[in-house]
Amino acid sequence: MANNKFILWLKDITINDVPLVGGKNASLGEMVNFLAPQGVQIPNGFVVTADAYRYFLQNSKVKGGKESLENFIKSTLKNLNTKNLKELSKKGKLVREAIKEAKFPVEIEKAIKTSYYQLEKLYNQKNVDVAVRSSATAEDLPGASFAGEQETYLHIKGADEVVKAVQAVMASLFTDRSISYRADKGFDHTKVAISAGVQKMVRSDLGCSGVMFSLDTDSGFKDVVLINGSWGLGEMIVQGEVTPDEFLVFKKTEAIIDKKLGIKDKKMIYTLERGIKATKIVKTSQKERNNFILSDEEIIKLARWGVLIEKHYSEKNKKWVPMDMEWAKDGKTGELYIVQARPETVQANRDFSKIIEYERIGNGKVITKGYSVGFKIASGKSRVILNVKNINSFKAGEILITDMTDPDWEPIMKTAAAIVTNKGGRTSHAAIVSRELGIPCIVGTENATRLIKTGDIITVDTTGAEGLVLKGAVKFKFTERDVKNLPTPKVKIMVNIATPDTAFQKSFLPVSGVGLAREEFIIAGDIGIHPMTLINFSNLKDKKLKKIIEEKTRGWGNKEEFYIDKLAYGIAKIGAAFFPKDVIVRFSDFKTNEYRSLIGGDIYEPKEENPMIGWRGASRYYHPNFSPAFILEVKAIKKVREEMKINNIIPMIPFCRTVEEGKKVVEIMEKYGLKRTKENGLKIYVMCEIPSNVILANDFLDVFDGMSIGSNDLTQLTVGIDRDGNDLIKKITNENDEAVKNLIRQVISVCKARKKYIGICGQAPSDYPDFAEFLMKEGIESMSLNPDSVIKTILNLSEK
Secondary structure, eight states: OOOHHHHHHHHHHHGGGGHHHHHHHHHHHHHEEEEEEGGGOOOOEEEEOOOHHHHHHHHBBBBBSBBBBBHHHHHTTTTTTTTOOHHHHHHHHHHHHHHHHSSOHHHHHHHHHHHHHHHHHHHTOOOOEEEEEEEEOOSSSSTBTTSSOOOEEEESSSSSHHHHHHHHHHHHSSSSSHHHHHHHHHHOOOOOOEEEEEEOOTTTTTTTTEEEEOOTTOOOSSEEEEEEEEEEEEHHHTTTTOEEEEEEETTTTTEEEEEEEOOOOEEEEEEOSHHHSSSEEEOOHHHHHSOOOSSSHHHHHHHHHHHHHHHHHHHHTTTTOOOEEEEETTTOOOOOEEEEEEESSTHHHHHHHHEEEEEEOOOOOOEEEEEEEEEEEEEEEEEEEEEEGGGGOOTTTEEEEOOOOGGGGGEEEOOSSSSEESSSOTHHHHHHHHHHTTTEEEESSSHHHHHHHOOOEEEEEEEEEEEEEEEEEOEEEEEEEEEEEEEESSSSEEEOOOOOOGGHHHSSOOOOOOEEEHHHHHIIIIIBBHHHHHHHGGGGOOOOHHHHHHTTTOOSSSHHHHHHHHHHHHHHHHHHHHHHHHHEEEEEOHHHHHHHHHTTOOOOOOOOOGGGGOOOTTHHHHHHHHTTHHHHHHHHHHHHISOOOOOTTEEEEEOSHHHHHHHHHHHHHTTTTHHHHTOOOOOOOOEEHHHHHHHHHHHHHHOEEEEEOOOHHHHHHHHHHHTTHHHHHSOOOOOOHHHHHHHHHHHHHHHTTOOOOEEEOHHHHHHHHHHHHHHHHHOOOOEHHHHHHHHHHHHHHOOO
């Protein structure tokens, strides 16, 4: 066979060559040909083809025997039961050792060495560093990613070492996990071949590396690019050894809409030794732990590449093809590279018209928390396994509790009810495989294996951004809804969004935008520190408090910028999820007791007997004791609308008692950049939740562009029932009280007459179907509902 059948250079390969070079290498060739001209950087290299692999198996004998490798593999794996882990391990090892020990064909060895010398000349470097990557012919296909099933060898130097690495890659087609995965997916072992890509090594050991997805991996939301990364080689992320930095970029405006600093306490680097296993793990420096791995410019550059790659593959396939990519930054040159790209296989074929919502209806003691993967709930018996050698003890339907996983764990992962790990981020091996399997997973708990014992009955809840492991079998329910062909009611239906991390998932609901996004959830969840404590940080005397704040604000030197950025990211995620539909964002409406619960809050907040009608809402914003904090909120909205260009955000003022208060707040907003002009289209709404807002509606509408009814507070202040009060008075009346309804009729009428927005974002239409009917009859412009009430309210109102 001619050498050119054994070797192909990346420039001579396209995606059509999967049968010859495997999915991974075909994709690299495709990018070199079509995306490199558009600026995407891919390291050069060559491929040892599947033809070479087949030639090797057919023409080489088992060491010390007469049987060909091909026949030995067939006979060894015949009738193999992959569920029998001992048999799988024994036979897999026999095959791998046979391939490694067999004499490699001279003609293939010569072809590899000749190509390696050409690569040396190309880069003008003797003993050029290369990565030798596996690429199977049944890889990266819809429904079967084979991600991580075969081996990759890094930092290989010298022609002889490259040949050894190629032979080892070929043997890795028969790791236990690969054999098991092929059997599960229905692939014949003898019909799948493997190629080896030999690529110029990017010195990410001196820089950083990671993964990138052209969608949100958990929700399937299409309009973002998710980037994860850590210092050194990317294996640390996949193995779950570190929690990586995470970045989110909104495709439509090329804006960074989230940045999370990971726990990057170690990294994998190369050693000075030569050979296949020339890596070691070292601790990172304090500076590395406290800084993001990429600059904003680099984040945007990678995201642009991700969009280009997705666009190319989508156009080629004439359908949306989200992509799963690996990137690396060379620490010597500072250059970024894409080193792999494959189709994402979990969300690509999902039917987004079907919405399944899990809801926990019971409570349990929280044992531990971590990062959520999957938006599901599962209960069962736990099984703590710390070493992959002990996976035989695992029983189907149990919840796997471990430190971290790698592809060797996959034979039992597919039978687990849920998975909980100590380590890892949202793109670790455990997270990736759990998504593919459709099971709930919590990663990065840090302490699960210490707090949970084998045999414990637990519940794993991943419905929120923070995954919870709860004691006992907590009750839950799930509902599947079809949003196709829903009727259209005579009123605009919007949705209330609690936390930014659920916004992408809720964006698939058939709504006209967000009627209420509360800043409080972002402040409490993502920030956790009283804004005045951050503003006055340099004057703090309490060293313990300062240390706590320093830890929470790692990655940000300026404490005020931390507050602005974190608040802006939360708002931006909600705005991006529903872009370009209206997203009404209410400025903070914490009461004094709620502000006191934030770090440093007791320094700045008075104690009130009844905070519900105390120092809250607009009354805080212009008061000298709080106005510096409100200015930070204004700057956050300005950042989202102007810098991020997510201009569908409409700010709203809560609990504005008087018209004069409204004017003072708008004046501050204008002073710090939120001035309404014809060009920017900015609108400012006010909550209608105090009787004075109704009585003086015309005067308030002289200041504001519309109103949103807060039915909870309006009811409280109309009929004199504290909404947080006890059951002795709570049951006397509710929003259906005629006095409350009269006020609502009145304000709807005034707003319509003034041609200004009038909606409702309070709880009432979600809780009382007859109240929703009343609102529609009165001609309200929009109703914003809790997510679980959207479908049933649409169906109910459409019948009226």
